[in-house]
Amino acid sequence: MTAENRITESHTVPPELSDRRLDQVAAELMPGHSRSRLQSWIKSGQLTVNGRACKPRDKVMLDDRLELDAEPEVQVSWQAESIELDVVYEDEHLLVINKPAGLVVHPAAGHADGTLVNALLHYAPEVDKLPRAGIVHRLDKDTSGIMVVARSLIAHTSLVEQLQDRTMGREYEAVMVGTITGGGTVDAPIGRHPRDRKKMAVVKAGKPAVTHYRLVERFAAHTHVRCQLESGRTHQIRVHMAHIKHPLVGDPLYGGRMRLPPGTTDELRDVLAAFQRQALHARRLTLEHPATGEVLSWETDLPADFTGLLAALRAHREALEQDAL
Template sequence: MSSEKRILANFVVPPELSDRRLDQAAAELMPEHSRSRLQSWIKSGALTVNGEVRKPRDKVMLDDRLALDAEPEAQVSWQAEEISLDIVYEDEHLLVINKPAGLVVHPAAGHADGTLVNALLNYAPEVENLPRAGIVHRLDKDTSGIMVVARSLIAHTSLVDQLQTRTMGREYEAVVVGTLTGGATVDAPIGRHPRERKKMAVVASGKPAVTHYRLVERFAAHTHVRCKLESGRTHQIRVHMAHVKHPLVGDPLYGGRLRLPKGTTDELREALSTFNRQALHARQLTLEHPETGEILTWEVPLPEDMVALIEALRKHARELETRDY
């Protein structure tokens, strides 16, 4: 089998993974692969340390070199389904999609079908041979917007590397509760919530997470912001904005109870009370094409529900200004 059709990866053990078990370090460095598959590769010699075959429990040290050279095999057992996709760009290596709110990315308990993966298996059957059906990053079910899917092993390896080295640019738009006076950076580690297992939280033992945000428009009691990620932790923007006391409008996990601003009109009350998802949209994606090296950027507009929410907030702010004069 040619090298282009193999799963190839190389890593140098960083300080934070020194003295960890090989299977644990590999899971941190290659989160797109399952723990059981990584252990299988270690045992078979497909994943080596400094060119040597090791056991999963063996410790790795700083600057050890991990090399993976494995044959692809069917990675998923999910079923293909004919589900329409909003395709922004595609070629033999990449598929860039504008995901609607409400679409689950991966099949899981409670969502065995009707997901993005099921749609991908129908539209691009070749992703069956890639880890997680070619999905290298995901969006929450109720977050809308742009995401990229790998269609080849070359693309999968490249995209994972770009995510890990933070060279893939991702920009989001959000509407948050409260009026911000300026942009800022939230640098706070994120991990599993100590008591509520469905939630993430800022915790000292969490993984490093950095979110930059800047103002787009300020309303009477809300703010439209753009967020840029340096890391990609689960629920990162939702957790970070709630951490600085500006949760996303409509967020069912981190938003708390509905707060209506002073002088709320019936129209605004309706807009806020019926917006039943986090007001978060993946707006822009920038990456290096895995084959050509060209830097590509795609942007998708805000969905109709967020446009309507922002217009209702803007109208309310104008009405308050008129009353004040």
């Protein structure tokens, strides 16, 4: 196998990861690979520390150099399926898609097929030679919007680096419960919930996470906001908005019981009750093309259920304003 067809990465241990286990640090520095795959590479000597083979439990220290030089493996257990994709952009290195709400990204327990990965293997079979079928970041099942997939090892390495360097721009639209007077920033670490393993939470020992949000439109008891991520933790926007007491509309994990504002019309009540997913849409993506270096940007329109929710909230606000005259 030629060098250009191998997976190669190199990382220096930063202060916040010093004196931690190699496998834990590798997972932090190389999020584009699964933990089990990283452990396998460590054990086989394909992932080294300062040029030496180590064990997964060995501690690494500040400025240690983690170097990965591994052969990609075909994901033989994942089956290609003819599932329609909304392709926004494509070339030999990148595939940018507009993911609908309800589509699971990765095969997992309970979702062995019908996922984005299954669709990708049919549309772009070359991704079977890439880690996680070329997916370097993911959207939750019920989050809609734009995401990029690598179609080459060059692209995979570049996109992972851009995510780690926080140079990939990701902007989301969301509708939160409650009203705010302006934007702000949530800087709070996120980790697994101490009691409910299905949930994430703001916890002291969590991974650093920063979300910026700004007001787009305020309604009677809800707010439309635009969010920008500095990090990409699991459920980050959902957890952070719930943390500041403004969970997303329809969020089944972090939203709690549906709260109806005073004077709620039957029309708005029906729309809120029917909105059975978190009101979150990945609107805009900006990145540097891995081969040309050109800065590219894409936007996607809000889906019909999201625009319907905004229209109902707007109509309710206007009705209240009319009643007040």
